Amino acid sequence: MAAAQTRAVMAALEAKGGAGCARFVGGCVRNTLMGKPVDDIDIATVLTPDQTIEALEQAGLRALPTGVEHGTITGLSGGRAFEITTLRRDVATDGRRAVVAFTHDWAEDAQRRDFRFNALYADAEGQVYDPTGEGVDDAREGRVVFVGDPMTRIREDYLRILRFFRFQAWYGRGEPNAEALAACGALKDMLLGGTAERIQKELMKTLAADDPRAVLRLMAAAGVMPVILPTVTSLARFEALVAIETEQLFETDPVLRLAALIPGDVEGARVLAEGLRLSNADRDRIVGAVGQEPRIVSWMSPREARRVIYALGTATFRDRVKLAWAGAERASTAPQWRALLALAETWTPPTLPLSGEEVMKAGVPKGPMVGKVMREVELWWIDQDFIEDKFSVIERLKAVAQGMVY
Structure with a gap:
C-alpha cells in the first residue's frame, strides 16, 4: 500500500478533504496483518462520490462512476484500479440489495460490514483502526466472526452465508465460530432462488482455496451444500483430488474440483453447470471431465492412452486421469497415474496424413x-x-x- 500509485490516490483525496478523510479498508488491511499477498486495494472516505471524482480529476487521475448509487467510485492511478467508497449506513435491506445513506461516522460504516476482520481501516501512515475492537485479533488468529449478530448480517445479504465459508477456507484457523455456523445453517434457505452468478462466484472462490476440504464438510453438515449443489452425494472424490493436488504439487484447480463433486453423469453435469451460470468453456470442460467413456484406468498401456488422448483431446484426458486417480482406492498406483499425465504432456496428437x-x-x-x-x-x-x-x-x-x- 506504499506504492506510488496508491500514495497518489490517497494524496488526491486528502488534498480535497484533509488529512484522515480516507483510509484503506477491508481485505488489504486484513491481508497485511496476516502476512498474506494484497491484490485489491479498497479505500473508504468521508468524501461524497461527487467530491471523490473532483479530487481525483484535480490530481490528474481518472475517475469512473462504477457504483455511484452505493457511493463507489473507481479511481485509476498508474494503470491500477482503486475502489473508493463513501462511508455508509444501511437504510433498508432485503437480503439481496441495500438502500444506503452516506455518513461521516467510521464506526457506523464498520457496523454494516460482514466480518470483524473486514471492518478494519488503516490511514496513509499505516495506523490501523479497529472499530469493533476484535478485528485485529481475528485477523492475527484466523477467526471468521460476523460483525454483531450473525443472523442480522445474513438477513441483510444472503450471500454472507457463502462468504463465511469462503473466508473460513482462505483464512480460518482452528474451529469455526459456532454462532456464525449455526446462523448459516438456520438461514440456508435464503440461498434458494438467489442469483446464480453470485452464488457461483463465491463457490468457485471457496474451491480455489489451498485446502477447502474441511470447509466443504462444514457446508454439508450445515445443510448449505444441498441447497447450492443438490446433486452432490459424496465428498470422497473431491477430497481425494485435493489430496492428490497437494501431494503432487499440482496447481489448484477449482473447476476440476467442482467436477469432482459431480457424479459421473454428463447430463447432470450440464444441468448443474448451466444452473450455476458457468462460462461455456467451464461448462464444456466439466461435462467432458465427468464422462465415463472411454474408460480411464491406471494400467493403460502407452498405446491405449494415445488412442484415448486422440479421441478426447489432451486437456480432457488430463482431467479424466486426475478424476479417475481420485476415484481409485490404491495409493500404490500413483506412479502409473503420473505416467499417464506425463504422456499427455509430452505426446501431441498427430493429424491424419491424408487429404x-x-x-x-x-x-x-x-x-x-x-x-x-x-x-x-x-x-x-x-x-x-x-x-x-x-x-x-x-x-x-x-x-x-x-x-x-x-
Whole structure:
C-alpha cells in the first residue's frame, strides 16, 4: 500500500478533504496483518462520490462512476484500479440489495460490514483502526466472526452465508465460530432462488482455496451444500483430488474440483453447470471431465492412452486421469497415474496424413463417400498407433477405396 500509485490516490483525496478523510479498508488491511499477498486495494472516505471524482480529476487521475448509487467510485492511478467508497449506513435491506445513506461516522460504516476482520481501516501512515475492537485479533488468529449478530448480517445479504465459508477456507484457523455456523445453517434457505452468478462466484472462490476440504464438510453438515449443489452425494472424490493436488504439487484447480463433486453423469453435469451460470468453456470442460467413456484406468498401456488422448483431446484426458486417480482406492498406483499425465504432456496428437483430394484421386467420387473413406482409413491409422509412414497410409486408402466404391 506504499506504492506510488496508491500514495497518489490517497494524496488526491486528502488534498480535497484533509488529512484522515480516507483510509484503506477491508481485505488489504486484513491481508497485511496476516502476512498474506494484497491484490485489491479498497479505500473508504468521508468524501461524497461527487467530491471523490473532483479530487481525483484535480490530481490528474481518472475517475469512473462504477457504483455511484452505493457511493463507489473507481479511481485509476498508474494503470491500477482503486475502489473508493463513501462511508455508509444501511437504510433498508432485503437480503439481496441495500438502500444506503452516506455518513461521516467510521464506526457506523464498520457496523454494516460482514466480518470483524473486514471492518478494519488503516490511514496513509499505516495506523490501523479497529472499530469493533476484535478485528485485529481475528485477523492475527484466523477467526471468521460476523460483525454483531450473525443472523442480522445474513438477513441483510444472503450471500454472507457463502462468504463465511469462503473466508473460513482462505483464512480460518482452528474451529469455526459456532454462532456464525449455526446462523448459516438456520438461514440456508435464503440461498434458494438467489442469483446464480453470485452464488457461483463465491463457490468457485471457496474451491480455489489451498485446502477447502474441511470447509466443504462444514457446508454439508450445515445443510448449505444441498441447497447450492443438490446433486452432490459424496465428498470422497473431491477430497481425494485435493489430496492428490497437494501431494503432487499440482496447481489448484477449482473447476476440476467442482467436477469432482459431480457424479459421473454428463447430463447432470450440464444441468448443474448451466444452473450455476458457468462460462461455456467451464461448462464444456466439466461435462467432458465427468464422462465415463472411454474408460480411464491406471494400467493403460502407452498405446491405449494415445488412442484415448486422440479421441478426447489432451486437456480432457488430463482431467479424466486426475478424476479417475481420485476415484481409485490404491495409493500404490500413483506412479502409473503420473505416467499417464506425463504422456499427455509430452505426446501431441498427430493429424491424419491424408487429404480429401488424395481420397478423390484414389477414385472416390466427390461427396459423402469421401468422408466415409477417410474415417475408415483413420480407424486403421489409429489402430496402427498413428503410423507416420505416408506410403502405408496411401496403400490402405487404395484398399479401402476399392472395397467401398466397388
